[in-house]
Amino acid sequence: MTLTIDFQEYVQRRKAGAAGERGEGYAYEGDRKVLRALRRLRPVELAVGQVVTLSKNFLKSDLLGSSVKVGPQQFVRLHRIGNHCAETLGVPPPTLYVLPDIARVNAATYGTDEDSFIMVTAAAVDALSDQELAFVIGHECGHIQNNHAVFLTLLTVLQQGLGQLLSVMFAPLLLPLTLALQGWSRAAEITCDRAGLLCCQDLQVAQRSFVKLAVGSRRLCEEINMDSYLDQGRQGREGVGRMAELRHSHPYLPKRVEALQVFADSALYRGAVGLDGGYDRDELEKRTADVIKVL
Secondary structure: OOOOOOOOHHHHHOOOOOOOOOOOOOOOOHHHHHHHHHHHHHHHHHHHHHHHHHHHHHHHHHHHHHOEEEOOOEEEHHHOOOOHHHHHOOOOOOOOEEEEOOOOOOOEEEEEEOOOEEEEEEEHHHHHOOHHHHHHHHHHHHHHHHHOHHHHHHHHHHOOHHHHHHHHOOOOHHHHHHHHHHHHHHHHHHHHHHHHHHHHHHHHHHHHHHHHHHHHHHHHHHOOOHHHHHHHHOOOOOOOOHHHHHOOOOOOOHHHHHHHHHHHHHHHHHHHOOOOOOOHHHHHHHHHHHHHHOO
C-alpha cells in the first residue's frame, strides 16, 4: 500500500482538532506502538500520577527564575521560528525558554500533555542558523504534538535526583520502567526528527544540525565529512559494545542521520513537500527499524 497525504489538508485537520490526528500523519510506528503499551501499564500510570505534575511545576518555576522566556518582544527571532514550526505542524505556538548554557548545543521538552514547554540552550541559538533552529524547534514541537512530554519528564526524573525518591516507592519496578522508557524514547526521537524535517524541509540542514549537536562547534561542523561520520556509526554497530545504547534515551546520532535520510526518500515526506515518488509507509517503517535497532 502506498501512503500519500495532502500535508496542507493534514494541517487544517489538526487545526480543526480532528480526532486521531495527534501525529498520525508522520509518527514512527515504533513510537506509537510502545507509547500505547506504556499508557496501559499500571506502574507507569502510578509513577506519572505521583511525580510528573510536581516535577513539571518545579521545572517551570525554576525556568521562570533562571532562564529567559521567548515572546513577541523578547528574542523575536526564536519567537518567529517557533510560530513557523507550530503553523507547519498545526499545533499551538510553543512556550520557549532560553537557558544560559553556552557549553552544550541542546534543546528539550518537558511538562504534561496540557502544559508543556521547550528549553533551548544559548549555545544552540549561537551555533545554529534559522533553518537549523527550525529543525531543532520543530523536533521539540513534535514531542508536544505526539503527547511525549509527560513521559520525557518522567524519564528525566527517573534518571536524575528524584529517581532516588522513586526507588523507595517503586523499587522493584524502577530499572525495568527506566529501560522501557529509554527504549520508547529512542523511537520517539525518530518521530520528532521527522517533525523537524517537515519544519525545515531541507535534509542537508537537518544533517548539519545533527553534526553540530555531535561536536558542539560551528567551525568543526564545517570540517565534518558526512560519509566518514556515517561509516563511523556503522562500525559502532558491531560487537557486544553496541548494547550500551540500550541505556541511552536517544539513538546514536549517526543512526538518526540515516533514519532521517530514509524518511526523506519516502512517499510520506515527498508528498508532504509536493514531490512525487518514494517508497510506501510499510517500507519506510521497515527500513527505519533496521537502521535504529540495537540488537
